[in-house]
Amino acid sequence: MSQSATGAFDALFHETRKFPPSTELTAHGNVSDPAIYEQARHDPEAFWDARAREQIDWFHPWNQILDWKPPFAKWFIGGTLNASYNCVDRHAHGERANKPAIIFEGEPGDQRVITYAQLLEEVTLAAAMLRHLGVQKGDKVAIYLPMIPEAVISMLACARLGAPHTVVFGGFSPDSLADRINDCGANFVITADGGWRRGKVVHLKDNADEAMAKTDHVKRCVVVRRVGDAASIHMDPNRDIWWHDAEAETRASGATDCPPEQLDSEHPLFILYTSGSTGKPKGVQHSTAGYLLWAKLTMDWTFDLQPSDIFWCTADIGWITGHTYVAYGPLAAGATQIIFEGVPTFPNAGRFWQMIER
Template sequence: MSSRVVPPSTRFKAVTLREYWEVYESSVGGLEVFWAREAGRLLWRKPWEAVRVGEGPGSRWFVGGELSPYENIVLRHSGTWVWRKPALVWEDEAGEARVVTYAQLDQMISRIAGGLRSLGVQRGDWVVVYSPPSVEAVAAMLAAVRLGAPFEPVFTGFSARELARRLRRRGAKVLVAADGFLRRGRPVRTLEAAREAMASAGTGARLVVVERLGCSLREGELSFDDLLSAGGEPGSAAVPSDHPLFGLHSGYESDFEPITHPAGGFLVQVYATTRWMGLRPRDTYFCTVWPGWITGVAYVVFGPLIVGSAVLLYEGGPDWPSWGRWLELIDSYAVTVFLTTSSALRMMARQDPSLLKGNLDTLKAVLVTAEPLEREVWEWAYTRLANLSIPVVDSAGRGTVPVVNLYIQSEVGTFVTGNLLNYTFPPVAPGSAGPPIPGFHVDVVDGEGRSVRGSPGRLVLRAPWPSMPVE
């Protein structure tokens, strides 16, 4: 196989490396013009007065502008055909499934937002969510967004101590936690960790429990059904562009710091990159990264819903009851875009091929994140996952749809490098995280800050980006 590959399905969209660099250099040579054009695709209640003010970490984008994040994520589809189509498709390890349309999701979010407001949540108050990927978890996050309340999702693999640190740092008003879920055939009980974290944090937050495995609530705790029945019809809060939308934390001990993304800049970035990486309203999209990590927030909770895609949520493990489970889900739900991690593909590549069953003909792209995928694993994914069962006459003889590496950082908020199926698609270089995405002034430098090529260095961004963290 050559050092660079253009799969047959993308040849009509492919650009040469020279053409790609022309697009990229034009974008970074006029960042404000470039991102203002993308910002114009959102719905603004009040137009911005300046595209960008300031330099470096203190820069702010779309200054003076106001928008309703919820209107841009969900309500934008009201009155269109998307409103009646699936927004979320959920399945657990036991095979129980649920489908929620955009209209139904909006109704659910409205009720949850009313419940949160009855608990005293106001604009600017933090809501923390401790749950596997579920309809309730996504709806709770978006209900906070609807009120103008920022949220932080916490990975359920984190201990009570880690959850408590986040509750304390955010001064959380409410914690929404699942009582547990099934993983690899065994119950994972998260309510105990949630209770321990609440006691340790001492923030006075209210605990709302999503009952899945069955539990007895203690005094002062509310069930998710209580939240739904609280009543009220909250509006869709408009906020300044730099208003906190959501947050995560980086590091563990001495470098434990909050990362909080602004509403306007983040939504501009995530809407643009989601479109560019190939998602459309008719797509069914499966991301195996859970909310709690930046990929799971940006490209499960936000991007696909803004675009109008159907999002498949699965809270089980990749290897239960066999390593073919994810492929069975792709087959069952006719998934068109599959996003997973390099480590997951490495593990799958080691398994008995007879276990990896499923018709993957609906796939139009396999997207990979977290770290660069070694060339040999990339070739396995290209020939096994991205190869139609229907013969295709092609000189390459292997692979039909692209397997694309994308790089993301919590601080940036979205993908920052990678081949883009619906924007700039130069030939794929297996083993690489792809070229810089237009709009991000990316460089690699040595210890002295000098640009380097062909040798290891540090990835840096030489200019601000719209979702510069506000803390």
């Protein structure tokens, strides 16, 4: 590489210009008073104490804001809460009950709108279903689904029970799925018969079967019927059950009421694995309170989310961006968000723009 080219490349890492927001944008933003920076600098613990009280609903308050023993930090010691409650119940029981929480569009063009009240019904039933199948607080649940509402519903149902989930990107191989199941010790798997991508079926259940053959501790596998007759799959009668059948069994049992568990602030919410591009994927555990507070606040501060906004993060649910800005952040903020199953270029390069116009 020539010296001039090297210099141009290096310049990309040394930007000194600043681009502050306009005065008009600042005046109407969720955060318009610059004093917030001084408050955070002057007394960080008091600052985060106030934010946690403002933004999150708690079952029991904390008795210590921060326990900091580098590199480990524990937040809101002694407090109890539930992420599912904060993302669903508090909105469904309030003025947002009939507000759309999720606007879904599948790659084939099928659409579905779920209000907060409906989302509460679906999450509660899904949590009761998982409990009926044997999922208990502390159990690990692997989620291997396309970008469909059941992906978010599954995450929230796990959070409701206190069962940490590990979401695996639907494009990952059976070996990648097996590695993550084995590493975190997941006893339960949620997958689908398949998903749509560029007009073709991604055979998720087949991949999951291959992965589970390389584990010895998966007790049950719940299968969402997404592609139907477009895929022929094998169902192990001793392990596998269709999502809709499991829900029907739960209704028949009468045990459909599933209130959110009161969980410690540091209770694990999920384990998400690094990509493995520089070695073996590493599981990163996120605890409930600190993660949820930051997800909610960045929706307000970074995206300046307003009540009438429709939010769309195009990231897959299998990445941390998808966790934070498809599942927990928008719903904790009471937003309306879009979930899209396909890719931006199918059936044509205008797919995203057509959806945005609608």
